Amino acid sequence: MPDSEPLDAVDTGIVSALSQDARATLTQLAEQVGLSVSSVQARLRRLESRGVITGYRPIVDAEAVGKPLAAFIEISPLDPAQPDNAPELLEHLDEIEACHSIAGDASYMLFVRVASPRELERLIGQIRQAAAVRTRTTIALQTFYEYRPLVPAASEKRPLGR
Amino acid sequence: MPDSEPLDAVDTGIVSALSQDARATLTQLAEQVGLSVSSVQARLRRLESRGVITGYRPIVDAEAVGKPLAAFIEISPLDPAQPDNAPELLEHLDEIEACHSIAGDASYMLFVRVASPRELERLIGQIRQAAAVRTRTTIALQTFYEYRPLVPAASEKRPLGR
DNA sequence: AGTGAAAGAATAAAAGA
DNA sequence: TCTTTTATTCTTTCACT
Numbered sequence: 001m002p003d004s005e006p007l008d009a010v011d012t013g014i015v016s017a018l019s020q021d022a023r024a025t026l027t028q029l030a031e032q033v034g035l036s037v038s039s040v041q042a043r044l045r046r047l048e049s050r051g052v053i054t055g056y057r058p059i060v061d062a063e064a065v066g067k068p069l070a071a072f073i074e075i076s077p078l079d080p081a082q083p084d085n086a087p088e089l090l091e092h093l094d095e096i097e098a099c100h101s102i103a104g105d106a107s108y109m110l111f112v113r114v115a116s117p118r119e120l121e122r123l124i125g126q127i128r129q130a131a132a133v134r135t136r137t138t139i140a141l142q143t144f145y146e147y148r149p150l151v152p153a154a155s156e157k158r159p160l161g162r
Numbered sequence: 163m164p165d166s167e168p169l170d171a172v173d174t175g176i177v178s179a180l181s182q183d184a185r186a187t188l189t190q191l192a193e194q195v196g197l198s199v200s201s202v203q204a205r206l207r208r209l210e211s212r213g214v215i216t217g218y219r220p221i222v223d224a225e226a227v228g229k230p231l232a233a234f235i236e237i238s239p240l241d242p243a244q245p246d247n248a249p250e251l252l253e254h255l256d257e258i259e260a261c262h263s264i265a266g267d268a269s270y271m272l273f274v275r276v277a278s279p280r281e282l283e284r285l286i287g288q289i290r291q292a293a294a295v296r297t298r299t300t301i302a303l304q305t306f307y308e309y310r311p312l313v314p315a316a317s318e319k320r321p322l323g324r
Numbered sequence: 325a326g327t328g329a330a331a332g333a334a335t336a337a338a339a340g341a
Numbered sequence: 342t343c344t345t346t347t348a349t350t351c352t353t354t355c356a357c358t
Contacts, residue, residue, distance in 0.1 A: 002223040015222055022184050022218035027334060036344055052226040056184035057219055060177055060312045061164040064214040087306035098308035103301040139265040144249035146260035150222045189351060201326050
């Protein structure tokens, strides 16, 4: 439950700079936003402790780590009368990268990555069994882009000097 | 086009550690994998230049940055005879976080984030117009998890001391 | 490829405005 | 809440294995 206080321009600048490179140093961030390093450090810690920033991830080539096959899996309860806690029941399956509840035919949308069609088959079986659901799977053939920055670069927002 | 040489245990360890915290210092990574800092630095640079790691992102609370509404948008060409370069045509829309081509009824699956239903309506209009497609939108009601590490923590793979 | 050491850079903590 | 200062830690480079 992140703090609901709105972000000021400096906070937004920090988040924006990190969105381009989350390994940027405090010194680099400080240059970007025009404050001292210490201030930026305090701001960043506050953003983290308020839950505005909840972690940092590398963008990893899926093939290089042996998971070239991505898919969307929509799931729906077999028995709509049963209590539904599919996200919990599936949390241990670490092939699942994301889990959203959705408005539509299905109850949830998962995004998964696996090594092979064979592994996908196995994973779908595990999902069905673990959560008592039926599934509808859509294979991703090619990823054009993903993990695009949630907050666009600050330099793109005010085309001043460029 | 990332290098296809397979990752050894050390590389995997580095990627795994970064997957938990992409802002980890080289010193921390070195501890994790049991090599010197210099070696880890050289390894990490190599992973980056080979395209195994292509960037770093913060995980940002979508509400805090004013984009509380997420949706999946499937798109299909209005005229299947036309050349199809939808991903390019849509790239400038920075509300689009991801774009995959898919096997299924539709041609592409987008994942988008916007400020409001009104903004979603506007975005869908822009997508239709820019790429000459029809769309099918599924709203995300709640996100249980996302951006889960592609590579699980090394400590979870060999439950030795814990 | 990996190590260790030395110089330079970044971070953390503290004090004051 | 920002800045400056200082101590500590991290990163970088390089000579060597």
